[in-house]
Amino acid sequence: QKEVEQNSGPLSVPEGAIASLNCTYSDRGSQSFFWYRQYSGKSPELIMSIYSNGDKEDGRFTAQLNKASQYVSLLIRDSQPSDSATYLCAVGSSNTGKLIFGQGTTLQVKP
Amino acid sequence: SAVISQKPSRDICQRGTSLTIQCQVDSQVTMMFWYRQQPGQSLTLIATANQGSEATYESGFVIDKFPISRPNLTFSTLTVSNMSPEDSSIYLCSVGEAGVTDTQYFGPGTRLTVL
Numbered sequence: 001q002k003e004v005e006q007n008s009g010p011l012s013v014p015e016g017a018i019a020s021l022n023c024t025y026s027d028r029g030s031q032s033f034f035w036y037r038q039y040s041g042k043s044p045e046l047i048m049s050i051y052s053n054g055d056k057e058d059g060r061f062t063a064q065l066n067k068a069s070q071y072v073s074l075l076i077r078d079s080q081p082s083d084s085a086t087y088l089c090a091v092g093s094s095n096t097g098k099l100i101f102g103q104g105t106t107l108q109v110k111p
Numbered sequence: 112s113a114v115i116s117q118k119p120s121r122d123i124c125q126r127g128t129s130l131t132i133q134c135q136v137d138s139q140v141t142m143m144f145w146y147r148q149q150p151g152q153s154l155t156l157i158a159t160a161n162q163g164s165e166a167t168y169e170s171g172f173v174i175d176k177f178p179i180s181r182p183n184l185t186f187s188t189l190t191v192s193n194m195s196p197e198d199s200s201i202y203l204c205s206v207g208e209a210g211v212t213d214t215q216y217f218g219p220g221t222r223l224t225v226l
Contacts (some may be wrong), residue, residue, distance in 0.1 A: 015214045032213040043203055043217040044154070046112075051212075088153060092213035099215055103153045 002027040002089050004081030005057045007101035019076040021105050023089030023109055026070070033065055035074045035098065048074060079109045114211050114216035124194055131190045134204035135220045141182035141208050144215065145177070148201040151210045157202075159188055160187040194225045 003026045013019045021035075032051055036044035050056045050063040050072070062075040072091075076083055089102040114137040124130050136144065143160040158179055162186040166179035183186040191198050201222050207215040 034214070036217075043201075043220045046214065046216060049212070049214060090215075097207055097213055098144070098156060098159065099157075099213065101154045 002091075002093060002100055004089055004100050005070060005101040006087075006105050008103055008105060010106040010108050012108045012110060013079050015079060017079050017109075019079045019083065019107055019109070021071045021074040021076075021087050021089075021107065023074075023102055025069055025072070025089075025091045025100075025104050027091065027093065027100075028067075028070065030091045030093070033063070033072045034090040034092075035061075035063060035072075036088040036090060036101075037085045038088060038104070044088055076107075079107075081109050083107060083111050084109050112217045113140060115204065115206060115216060117204060117218040117221050119221060120219065121222040121224075123226060125226055126195055127193055129190055129192045130194065130223060132190050132202055132223075133188045134189070134203075134218055136206050140206040141184075142206065142215075143181060143187045144204065144205045144207070145179060145187070145189045146203040146217075148158045148203060148220075150200070154203065157189070160189075160204075191223065194223075196225045199225045201225060 005024045008092045035048040038044045048063040050065045060077045064073045066082045088097040088104045094098040116135045118133045146154045157172045158168040160181040161206040162181045178190045201220045203220045205215040206219045
Protein backbone atom coordinates (compact mmCIF):
# COMPACT_ATOMS: atom_id res chain seq x y z
CA GLN A 1 0.00 0.00 0.00
CA LYS A 2 1.59 3.23 -1.15
CA GLU A 3 1.19 5.88 1.51
CA VAL A 4 1.81 9.54 2.10
CA GLU A 5 1.93 10.68 5.71
CA GLN A 6 1.48 14.15 7.15
CA ASN A 7 0.92 15.48 10.64
CA SER A 8 -2.70 16.65 10.62
CA GLY A 9 -1.95 19.51 13.02
CA PRO A 10 -3.17 22.09 13.56
CA LEU A 11 0.18 23.82 13.27
CA SER A 12 -0.04 27.26 14.80
CA VAL A 13 2.58 29.94 14.13
CA PRO A 14 2.63 33.68 14.79
CA GLU A 15 2.48 36.11 11.92
CA GLY A 16 5.93 36.68 10.40
CA ALA A 17 7.33 33.33 11.55
CA ILE A 18 8.49 30.42 9.42
CA ALA A 19 5.98 27.58 9.08
CA SER A 20 7.46 24.14 8.42
CA LEU A 21 5.25 21.41 6.99
CA ASN A 22 6.48 17.86 6.62
CA CYS A 23 5.54 14.81 4.58
CA THR A 24 6.91 11.27 4.23
CA TYR A 25 6.12 8.75 1.54
CA SER A 26 6.52 5.01 1.18
CA ASP A 27 7.08 4.42 -2.57
CA ARG A 28 10.80 4.71 -3.35
CA GLY A 29 9.98 4.83 -7.07
CA SER A 30 8.14 8.15 -6.76
CA GLN A 31 9.57 10.89 -8.97
CA SER A 32 7.25 13.85 -8.54
CA PHE A 33 6.14 15.69 -5.44
CA PHE A 34 3.60 18.44 -4.94
CA TRP A 35 2.20 20.78 -2.34
CA TYR A 36 -1.38 21.95 -2.65
CA ARG A 37 -3.09 24.59 -0.53
CA GLN A 38 -6.78 24.19 0.23
CA TYR A 39 -8.80 26.93 1.83
CA SER A 40 -11.97 25.91 3.64
CA GLY A 41 -14.75 25.29 1.14
CA LYS A 42 -12.43 25.57 -1.85
CA SER A 43 -10.65 23.11 -4.11
CA PRO A 44 -6.91 22.35 -3.85
CA GLU A 45 -4.57 24.85 -5.49
CA LEU A 46 -1.10 23.82 -6.64
CA ILE A 47 1.58 25.94 -4.99
CA MET A 48 4.81 23.98 -5.43
CA SER A 49 6.20 21.04 -7.35
CA ILE A 50 9.62 19.43 -6.92
CA TYR A 51 11.30 16.58 -8.74
CA SER A 52 14.99 16.61 -7.69
CA ASN A 53 16.73 16.40 -4.35
CA GLY A 54 17.40 19.72 -2.70
CA ASP A 55 15.54 22.97 -2.34
CA LYS A 56 13.22 24.81 -4.71
CA GLU A 57 12.20 28.35 -3.88
CA ASP A 58 9.23 30.35 -5.15
CA GLY A 59 8.63 33.61 -3.38
CA ARG A 60 7.97 32.92 0.30
CA PHE A 61 7.68 29.18 -0.33
CA THR A 62 10.53 26.67 -0.32
CA ALA A 63 10.02 22.99 -1.06
CA GLN A 64 12.68 20.54 0.10
CA LEU A 65 13.09 16.99 -1.16
CA ASN A 66 15.24 14.17 0.21
CA LYS A 67 14.58 10.99 -1.76
CA ALA A 68 16.98 8.90 0.33
CA SER A 69 14.96 9.70 3.44
CA GLN A 70 11.65 9.71 1.50
CA TYR A 71 10.87 13.11 2.91
CA VAL A 72 9.34 16.28 1.49
CA SER A 73 8.84 19.54 3.30
CA LEU A 74 7.38 22.96 2.66
CA LEU A 75 8.68 26.09 4.36
CA ILE A 76 6.62 29.26 4.38
CA ARG A 77 8.62 32.34 5.32
CA ASP A 78 7.08 35.48 6.79
CA SER A 79 3.81 33.64 7.39
CA GLN A 80 0.66 35.69 6.93
CA PRO A 81 -2.87 35.12 8.26
CA SER A 82 -3.88 34.56 4.62
CA ASP A 83 -1.64 31.46 4.63
CA SER A 84 -4.03 29.82 7.08
CA ALA A 85 -5.30 26.77 5.19
CA THR A 86 -4.85 23.03 4.87
CA TYR A 87 -1.69 22.01 3.01
CA LEU A 88 -1.82 18.73 1.12
CA CYS A 89 1.29 16.80 0.17
CA ALA A 90 0.89 14.72 -3.01
CA VAL A 91 3.24 12.18 -4.52
CA GLY A 92 3.24 11.01 -8.13
CA SER A 93 2.73 7.28 -8.46
CA SER A 94 5.64 6.11 -10.64
CA ASN A 95 4.67 7.98 -13.84
CA THR A 96 1.09 6.69 -13.96
CA GLY A 97 -0.14 10.25 -13.86
CA LYS A 98 -1.92 9.49 -10.61
CA LEU A 99 -1.27 11.29 -7.33
CA ILE A 100 -1.46 9.94 -3.81
CA PHE A 101 -2.44 12.56 -1.23
CA GLY A 102 -1.56 12.83 2.41
CA GLN A 103 -4.26 13.68 4.91
CA GLY A 104 -3.19 17.33 5.00
CA THR A 105 -1.79 19.65 7.66
CA THR A 106 -3.91 22.53 8.90
CA LEU A 107 -1.89 25.71 9.35
CA GLN A 108 -3.08 28.57 11.51
CA VAL A 109 -1.19 31.86 11.34
CA LYS A 110 -2.11 34.10 14.24
CA PRO A 111 -1.90 37.90 13.88
CA SER B 112 -2.90 26.02 -16.52
CA ALA B 113 -6.25 24.93 -17.94
CA VAL B 114 -9.50 26.50 -16.80
CA ILE B 115 -11.76 23.83 -15.35
CA SER B 116 -15.45 24.17 -14.57
CA GLN B 117 -17.82 21.79 -12.83
CA LYS B 118 -21.59 21.66 -12.77
CA PRO B 119 -23.46 21.68 -10.49
CA SER B 120 -21.42 23.47 -7.84
CA ARG B 121 -23.63 21.98 -5.14
CA ASP B 122 -26.76 19.90 -4.82
CA ILE B 123 -28.98 18.36 -2.20
CA CYS B 124 -30.39 15.00 -3.25
CA GLN B 125 -32.71 12.37 -1.88
CA ARG B 126 -31.58 8.90 -0.95
CA GLY B 127 -31.85 6.42 -3.82
CA THR B 128 -31.55 8.97 -6.61
CA SER B 129 -28.61 9.63 -8.95
CA LEU B 130 -26.67 12.78 -9.78
CA THR B 131 -24.46 13.43 -12.79
CA ILE B 132 -21.58 15.88 -12.36
CA GLN B 133 -20.01 17.51 -15.38
CA CYS B 134 -16.40 18.59 -15.78
CA GLN B 135 -15.43 20.88 -18.67
CA VAL B 136 -11.90 22.01 -19.57
CA ASP B 137 -11.04 24.91 -21.86
CA SER B 138 -8.28 22.97 -23.64
CA GLN B 139 -7.58 19.39 -24.61
CA VAL B 140 -5.95 17.37 -21.85
CA THR B 141 -4.56 13.88 -21.78
CA MET B 142 -5.73 12.81 -18.36
CA MET B 143 -8.81 13.52 -16.30
CA PHE B 144 -9.43 12.21 -12.83
CA TRP B 145 -12.32 12.12 -10.38
CA TYR B 146 -11.75 12.42 -6.64
CA ARG B 147 -13.93 12.32 -3.56
CA GLN B 148 -13.25 14.38 -0.46
CA GLN B 149 -15.37 13.38 2.49
CA PRO B 150 -15.93 15.91 5.29
CA GLY B 151 -12.68 16.66 7.10
CA GLN B 152 -10.75 14.17 5.00
CA SER B 153 -8.16 14.25 2.27
CA LEU B 154 -8.66 13.42 -1.39
CA THR B 155 -9.37 9.88 -2.53
CA LEU B 156 -9.03 8.99 -6.20
CA ILE B 157 -12.18 7.37 -7.57
CA ALA B 158 -11.08 6.72 -11.14
CA THR B 159 -9.13 7.86 -14.16
CA ALA B 160 -11.44 8.91 -16.99
CA ASN B 161 -10.08 7.53 -20.26
CA GLN B 162 -11.06 9.16 -23.52
CA GLY B 163 -12.99 6.75 -25.72
CA SER B 164 -12.76 3.79 -23.37
CA GLU B 165 -13.94 2.62 -19.98
CA ALA B 166 -12.68 4.42 -16.90
CA THR B 167 -10.05 2.83 -14.66
CA TYR B 168 -11.38 2.53 -11.12
CA GLU B 169 -9.41 2.47 -7.88
CA SER B 170 -9.86 -0.18 -5.24
CA GLY B 171 -13.16 0.28 -3.45
CA PHE B 172 -14.93 2.04 -6.32
CA VAL B 173 -17.05 0.30 -8.94
CA ILE B 174 -18.57 1.29 -12.25
CA ASP B 175 -22.13 0.48 -11.21
CA LYS B 176 -21.94 3.03 -8.40
CA PHE B 177 -19.80 5.66 -10.16
CA PRO B 178 -20.25 5.42 -13.94
CA ILE B 179 -17.93 7.78 -15.78
CA SER B 180 -17.98 9.02 -19.34
CA ARG B 181 -15.31 10.85 -21.31
CA PRO B 182 -16.48 11.41 -24.85
CA ASN B 183 -13.63 13.76 -25.82
CA LEU B 184 -10.45 15.41 -24.51
CA THR B 185 -12.23 18.34 -22.83
CA PHE B 186 -15.25 16.84 -21.09
CA SER B 187 -16.12 14.14 -18.57
CA THR B 188 -19.06 13.20 -16.36
CA LEU B 189 -19.27 11.31 -13.08
CA THR B 190 -22.58 9.87 -11.95
CA VAL B 191 -23.18 9.01 -8.32
CA SER B 192 -25.84 6.30 -8.46
CA ASN B 193 -28.40 5.11 -5.92
CA MET B 194 -27.14 7.64 -3.41
CA SER B 195 -27.06 7.22 0.35
CA PRO B 196 -26.09 9.76 3.03
CA GLU B 197 -22.59 8.21 3.04
CA ASP B 198 -22.11 9.64 -0.46
CA SER B 199 -22.27 13.18 0.92
CA SER B 200 -18.91 14.58 -0.11
CA ILE B 201 -17.16 17.02 -2.34
CA TYR B 202 -16.49 15.55 -5.77
CA LEU B 203 -13.57 17.01 -7.67
CA CYS B 204 -12.33 16.56 -11.17
CA SER B 205 -8.71 17.21 -12.05
CA VAL B 206 -6.73 17.33 -15.25
CA GLY B 207 -3.15 16.55 -16.05
CA GLU B 208 -0.62 15.51 -18.63
CA ALA B 209 0.93 12.07 -18.28
CA GLY B 210 4.67 11.81 -18.12
CA VAL B 211 7.40 13.14 -15.94
CA THR B 212 5.54 16.05 -14.43
CA ASP B 213 2.34 14.35 -13.22
CA THR B 214 1.01 17.79 -12.39
CA GLN B 215 -2.72 17.98 -11.76
CA TYR B 216 -5.03 20.97 -11.58
CA PHE B 217 -8.40 20.82 -9.88
CA GLY B 218 -11.82 22.05 -10.75
CA PRO B 219 -13.87 23.99 -8.19
CA GLY B 220 -15.66 20.87 -6.96
CA THR B 221 -19.27 19.77 -6.48
CA ARG B 222 -20.60 19.70 -2.94
CA LEU B 223 -23.15 16.92 -2.63
CA THR B 224 -25.48 16.41 0.30
CA VAL B 225 -27.66 13.31 0.39
CA LEU B 226 -30.65 13.31 2.72
